[in-house]
Amino acid sequence: MSRLESLAALLVAAAAMPLSGLQLARSSVREGWSLHYATELTAIGPRVTGSPAYQRAAEWSVGRFRAAGLTRVTLEPFSIDRGWERESARARMLAPQDRALHVAALGWTPSTPEGGFEADIVAINSFSLDVTAEKRSMQGRIVLLPDRDPPGDTDTVARTRGALSAALRAAGALAILSPDSDPDNQLSARGFGAGTVLGALPVAQVGGEDARMIRGLLARGPVRMAIELRNRITPGAATVNNVIAEILGRERPDEWVIVGAHLDSWDFGTGAQDNATGVAMVLEAARAIASLPQPPRRSVRFALWGGEEQGQIGSTAYAAAHASELDRVVATLNTDAGTGRVIGWTAPGRADVIRAVRPLTRDFLRELGAGTFDESLRYAFQSDGAPFVLAGIPTLDLNADDTKYEAIHHKAADTIDRVDAHNLAVGAATVAATAFAIADAPCRIAPRLDRHAVEQMPISGKSLYPQRVEVVKK
Numbered sequence: 159m160s161r162l163e164s165l166a167a168l169l170v171a172a173a174a175m176p177l178s179g180l181q182l183a184r185s186s187v188r189e190g191w192s193l194h195y196a197t198e199l200t201a202i203g204p205r206v207t208g209s210p211a212y213q214r215a216a217e218w219s220v221g222r223f224r225a226a227g228l229t230r231v232t233l234e235p236f237s238i239d240r241g242w243e244r245e246s247a248r249a250r251m252l253a254p255q256d257r258a259l260h261v262a263a264l265g266w267t268p269s270t271p272e273g274g275f276e277a278d279i280v281a282i283n284s285f286s287l288d289v290t291a292e293k294r295s296m297q298g299r300i301v302l303l304p305d306r307d308p309p310g311d312t313d314t315v316a317r318t319r320g321a322l323s324a325a326l327r328a329a330g331a332l333a334i335l336s337p338d339s340d341p342d343n344q345l346s347a348r349g350f351g352a353g354t355v356l357g358a359l360p361v362a363q364v365g366g367e368d369a370r371m372i373r374g375l376l377a378r379g380p381v382r383m384a385i386e387l388r389n390r391i392t393p394g395a396a397t398v399n400n401v402i403a404e405i406l407g408r409e410r411p412d413e414w415v416i417v418g419a420h421l422d423s424w425d426f427g428t429g430a431q432d433n434a435t436g437v438a439m440v441l442e443a444a445r446a447i448a449s450l451p452q453p454p455r456r457s458v459r460f461a462l463w464g465g466e467e468q469g470q471i472g473s474t475a476y477a478a479a480h481a482s483e484l485d486r487v488v489a490t491l492n493t494d495a496g497t498g499r500v501i502g503w504t505a506p507g508r509a510d511v512i513r514a515v516r517p518l519t520r521d522f523l524r525e526l527g528a529g530t531f532d533e534s535l536r537y538a539f540q541s542d543g544a545p546f547v548l549a550g551i552p553t554l555d556l557n558a559d560d561t562k563y564e565a566i567h568h569k570a571a572d573t574i575d576r577v578d579a580h581n582l583a584v585g586a587a588t589v590a591a592t593a594f595a596i597a598d599a600p601c602r603i604a605p606r607l608d609r610h611a612v613e614q615m616p617i618s619g620k621s622l623y624p625q626r627v628e629v630v631k632k
Contacts, residue, residue: 179591183522186446186587193579195222195438196430200574204425206265207354207465207472208241208396215421216399219437219462223403226445228460230406233399236475238354238465241396242266244425245388247362252276253382254375260365263387264336265349265424266468267323267357274386277332281376285309285318287325297330300383302364302372305337312540313352316469320351323358333385334361337369346568347424353469360387398464400472405448407456407597414457415597416490417443417589418473418542420466427572431496431563434574435582437462439493439556443590454598456488463542466494473542477549488602489552491593492543493585496566497578498559500585502530503592506538507615511552514603518595528588532557535616547615550607554592556585 186192198218205212216233223231242265249261263269280299285308308318319336326334338345343365350361362385364372375381401421407413419436423429444460447453465471477484489511502523505511512531523529538544543553558581566572596603 178521179519179595180522180525182446182450182594183526183587183591186442186590187526187583190442190583190586191445192435192438192442192582192586193577195441196434196577196582197574198222199434199437200428200430204427204429205421205423206243206425207422207468208238208392208398209243212398212422212464216401216462216464219401219421219441222441223401223444223460226441227448228403228405228444230404232402234402234476234479235397235399236464236472236479237395238398238468238471239395240266240354240356241392242354242356243390245390247387248274249362249364249383249385251372251381251383254379259368259383260343260345261335261362261385262345262347262426263389264361264363265347266354267350267359267361267387267389268391269389270333270360270385270387274384275332276382276384279335279372279376279381279383281373285322287321296326299331300333300335300385301326301331302335302369302376303337305339305366305369307339316349316352320355320357323351323361327358331359333387334359335364335369335372336361338363338366340366340569343367344569345426347426348568349468353471354465356391360385362387398472400464400476401462403444403460405444405453405458407458408453409455411457413486413488413602414459415488415593416459416461416546417593418461418463418490419493420464420472420542421462422464422467422472424467424568426568426570427566428574430572430574430577432567432572433466433494435497435577435585436493436495438582439586439589442586443593446590447594450594454594455600456597458593458597466542470542470544474545477545484549484551485606487546487551487606489554489596490543490546491554491556491589492541493556493589494541495556495558495585496560496563497581497585498561498563499581500526500528500588501557501559502528502532503554504532504534504537504557505552505554506535506543506547507533508552508604509533511554511604515554515592515596518599518603519592522591523588526584526588528584530557548612550609550612552604552606556589558585
């Protein structure tokens, strides 16, 4: 063999060798498509679960996975109680002053009668469900809730609100005003009760400054207002699709790593950092891993979930539909952290997962500046890692600096121009390289915990809504 032939043979052999995690991370940062994906997705607009825009986003995602070279791409349907979208909201104080109020309908609450109505306002000072004694004061009025949320975790808050809505309707109330906690009459899109069950009364969130003004005026006399809330609500259950794509492993295709983010968003902005950037990281991880000379040892499933904003409904439906396969899930990676500086990974309640993953990822995470691990459960049940944590599966949540996140979270400011392109690229590279390292590791990183072990975790603050989850048969 000539020297030239030997060199050619070496080049061919090198091309056939898999890239290291460090090389993959560098390639993704340098050549990745994450900003392009996020820009395209936000151009579709806000993606409320069950809406036509959400379905367009799901179909766009299928096309993007296929364009990245993945052939195993499917839509997996599940059912929600109702589809809901807001159309318009208007409110005006009529007495003792005449002035417009900052309002928006809260998610999965009914409309007012067409044309709206006028009524006096009555304020309550607690979230007690015993409103019988105050029934006379509620009759035919709009009830202003306290400025704070009910006590308890997110799950308890949602159930308390739902029960209070029913109690107020029984007492004769016509509608509810729920003060927003943001300053300067900003409004943050959110729901009122639990999941996608339609509430008992029309509910408007009202700007915090407006709410305090109303309460002050009520201390001196009656306050009357006009309100109209118009929402589009399906007459019955609606079907929503998770998007699932897969790269088969070269040695153990029947074991896999799940890499996921939620595709849905609220609708004041275009859901850029919550969560188009997470979707972009998942798509970029799929593109980067699919472009390798050979796949990792195990399969990688990429999942874009619906219904996260209503209580992780889509990921919960997936876990239920695939319950018989969950023993084969090696790990779940979830990205839902915006584009603050990437810190590293959180492995909720699993020090053993951190011990196993740290050496697999040390080189590239150090270079990316994302090498910090923690096992906090603080946010474990506020995104789509939740059903997998509860199923005992090793779970990693991407962790980013969130000091500026609340300024845009669920607000009109959540648009593509607020996305940090560099941090997005680093996050996408972190997700891609970590997923590859875990899928390509010689052994599983950690066992699946049994039910008893999961119950020993301090998960009393979980925010998974108790709800009916129905998988739609294809």
